[in-house]
Amino acid sequence: MPIIVDHLNCIYEAGTAMEVVALSDINLVIPDGQFIGLIGHTGSGKSSLIQHLNGLIKASSGTVYFNGEDIYDEDYDLKKLRSKVGLVFQYPEHQLFEVDVFSDVCYGPKNLGLSKKDVELRAYKALKMVGMDDEYFYQSPFDLSGGQKRRVAIAGVLAMEPEVLILDEPTAGLDPKGRDEILGLIKKLQAETGMTIILVSHSMEDVANYVDRIIVMNGGSVMLDGVPKDVFAHYKELEEVGLAAPAVTYIMQQMKEQGFDVGTDATTIAEARDEILRALGR
C-alpha cells in the first residue's frame, strides 16, 4: 500500500505570534516494503510529517494518499487508516496503562472490533515478535525495565498488524545494548514481514546500517532523499545543518585525500572493510 504525500503544508497556531511553519511543500512517494530512515534535527518537522501519515494532524494544505485514496476525504475511515499505518511515538512506554502486559497489547486490536480470540492471538503474536517471554505476560507493565517497556509498547502497535510501521526515535533514552536490540528487532521485523518501515532518528549511525533509503529533513522541508551512500556523499551539507555522516564516511574520505585509492561510498563498517581490502589488492 504505497503512501503518496502531495504538496503537504502544515502551519501551527496560524494567525498568532506563535505561528510556526512545521512543514512546507513536502512531496514524497513511499512504496511498499521499503525501509526508510527519516532524519532531521530537533524541530525539522519529522515528527509533524509522520503524524500526517496516519491522519493524527490535518494538513493546512496539500494531501496524503494511502493506497490511492485521499485520507482527507469526508467519508474516509481514519480509524482504519491508523490500524494500517502503525505509529510508535517517542517514549512509547509512557502510554502503557493496563494492569498487565498482555491486556495492554490487546488494547489496539480490541479497538479494531475483533473477536476476543483474534485479539488475544494477535497480542500473543506481537509479543512474540518483539521477543517477550511468556513469564512477563501477566506482570504489570510498570514493573518492567526501560527496554522491555519499550518492546511491549511497540508490540501494542504491532498487534494491530499494520502494513506500514513508523517509529519515532525508538532508541531515545536507551543504553547502547538496548539500542542495538531495538534496531535489530526492527530489522528482523522488516525481513520477516516485509512491511514498510519508517524509522525516525537524528543519528545517522543508527540508520546507516539498516535502511534502504534516507530522507533528510531540514526546516520543514525535504533536503535530501536517496540511498544512504548518495545522501552521505553530501556530508558537508549535512554538517551545515547540524547533522553528520557516519564516522566510516569520514575515514574513507580522509584516506582518499591522503592519496590512498579507495572509493568513498561505504556507509557501514563491513562495506568499508571490503573496500579497503579491495584497494589493497587482497
Next chain:
Amino acid sequence: MIREITFGQYYQTDSALHRLNPRVKLVGTMIYIISLFLFKEAAPFALALVFLAAIIKLSHVPFKYMIRGLKAVIVLLLITAVFNMFLTRGEALVSFWGLTITKEGVIAAVFIALRLIFLIIGSSVMTLTTTPNQLTDGLEKLMGPLKVIKVPIHEISMMMSIALRFIPILLEETDKIMKAQMARGADFDSGNMIKKIKAMVPLLVPLFVSAFRRANDLAMAMEARCYQGGEGRTKMKPLKYGKSDVLAYVVLAVYLAGVIVLGKWL
C-alpha cells in the same frame, strides 16, 4: 484540540501591559473584578466594557486568541444564565410547563453572563501578559505583610508557580498520550456517556503516572540545587515600581471612581 485552551497561559509579545509591574496587574485585576460586582446598572457596565476593550487593545494579544479561553466555560455560562432566568421572582413574561421567565430574571441573566465574560477575559488578560514567574513574584510581594502572622507566603507562591508552570506541560502531555492512544485505535469522541468515560482510562492512567514522575524529577532537581524554602532567599531581579506603573495605578483609580460615580448618581 487540547491546544485550544488558553486560560492561564502566557502570550509572548511586547506591549506596555507586558512590561508593567506584575503587582499593578494583580491589583488591577482585583479592582476590575470588584468593580464588576459593585453595581447592577447599565452605565457602569458600559464603562467596564470600554475599559476592557482599551486594555485588550493595549495588550497586543489578538482578540481571537483571547476569546478561545471562553469556549471552555460556555456551558457553565449558559447554565448560570438559564437558572437566573427561571428562578428570579418578579414580573412574568412567558410561562410554560409550570416554569416562568420573569423580566427581572432576564435582566439578572444578562448581567450575570456579562459579569462572567468580563471576569474571565479580564483575568485572562493578566495571565496572557504576565509570565507565571512574574505573577508569583508579584503575589509574594503583595502578600508579604502576611508573613508577620506566620503565613507561609513563599511556599504558597512557589506552589502556585509550579502549578501554573505545569498547566502547559500537562496539556501537552495529554495531547501526546491522546494521539498515541488514537494511533492504537482509541476513540474519544463517539459513544454514550459510559463509553466515553471508559475511553478516558487509557488517557488518565498514563497522565497520572507522568505527573507523578515529573513532580518527582522536579523535587529532585530542586533539592540538588539546595532549595530549602524561602529562608534567606534573595532575588536576582527584585521588583521595582517605575513611572508607567504609577501611571497605571492612577488610571485604575480613575476607572474605579468612574464606575462608582456612574453607578451611584446616574
